[in-house]
Amino acid sequence: MHSISLGFFAVSATHLLMLGSLLLAAGVGHIVGKPKKIGILDVLLEMTLAGLVAARIVFVAIWFPLYLASPLSMLDIRDGGFHTWAGVAAGLAFGAWRCWKRHELVAPLAIGLLAAFIVWDMAGASRIPAVSKDTELSAFSLNTLEGKATTLAALANGKPVIVNLWASWCPPCRREMPALAEAQRRHKDMVFIFVNQDTDIAAAKQFISDTHLDIDNVVLDPAGQIPRAVGSSALPTTLFYDGGKHMVDLHIGGFSIASLSDALDKFAGMMQKNAQIR
Structure with a gap:
């Protein structure tokens, strides 16, 4: 937990x-x-x-x-x-x-x-906050904003993944979203997935529309299956997966541009070290 x-x-x-x-x-x-x-x-x-x-x-x-x-x-x-x-x-x-x-x-x-x-x-x-057990990326059945079924694994396509759990009613989620959107544009070697926790899907769509955020890989998890699986009820929560199924880090709370850059640098260093070990 x-x-x-x-x-x-x-x-x-x-x-x-x-x-x-x-x-x-x-x-x-x-x-x-x-x-x-x-x-x-x-x-x-x-x-x-x-x-x-x-x-x-x-x-x-x-x-x-x-x-x-x-x-x-x-x-x-x-x-x-x-x-x-x-x-x-x-x-x-x-x-x-x-x-x-x-x-x-x-x-x-x-x-x-x-x-x-x-x-x-x-x-x-x-x-802490490293995760002691593996959480399969394919274990969660999610939907895109267009209503198509997908999984985190399908979106990741074997790359390192940053999974952001957010909701439109969450102030820290709203504050950090521009920094995450910018990071998604800059880090093409990583996949950013935004997993919305709103029970009202229209609210999520309205937030993205109102803020004019240009973000990819927005999926819906209104039942909160991912937070339950990783043991974090806080929003926002950001999960870091390696290129396989292993969660290697977890951040609770909002990011600024600086703290997100620091986290991504550490994550990239971790991925490089793992690649050398292999």
């Missing part, structure tokens, strides 16, 4: 696991530091904030030219644009600085972080 529904909201399982790990670290640290009345929750929160800020700054710096067209979008973290290792390094560096200032923090903070890391690793966080 890659996302969990909470009423009208869908929360990424990765984010919930991160929150749980943070609380676990704080709890273990509290137990270790209790004899000296030392708590580490404030330090953990500061480390998290320092890591997030650093991860965002580094990501924006890498993709700076793509943010220039809309500078305020640098502040819009909804695109998921973070440099993971920069964030980890900054968070740990901040924690080390706090420990240097207060030596009594070393034991509770180190043991708390170790406990959190063990649980994170055991829960398979390193494999």
Whole structure:
């Protein structure tokens, strides 16, 4: 399960696991530091904030030219644009600085972080959002906007595939669609498939017509069979398949031009590496 529904909201399982790990670290640290009345929750929160800020700054710096067209979008973290290792390094560096200032923090903070890391690793966080089982591209019977039956495999034709699950009523889906449409035009070595989740087919057609989007491979999945199969109820969700039947990555939430470019670069690198292995 890659996302969990909470009423009208869908929360990424990765984010919930991160929150749980943070609380676990704080709890273990509290137990270790209790004899000296030392708590580490404030330090953990500061480390998290320092890591997030650093991860965002580094990501924006890498993709700076793509943010220039809309500078305020640098502040819009909804695109998921973070440099993971920069964030980890900054968070740990901040924690080390706090420990240097207060030596009594070393034991509770180190043991708390170790406990959190063990649980994170055991829960398979390193494999999220990668998918642990294969999902056959041909397993889903879909229809085109014209009412013709098709499958993802037929549209993919053996190429690497990006499958975007979207709906016309979903604001992040609407925001990211122009970036995906542009990517479809630029990346002819990949196949982009837009799987609509509207129960009202007319709404999907109306959205495409109103926005004048020039996109290919729009198919309908009003029963939501693909989200159920991959374990993600959140929209938008984007799935990355290799040239066979294997899903190699999954992204929950909307893309910006920069975060989509980053994801496609990583996907292309993964495909190149797999080709060399074969």
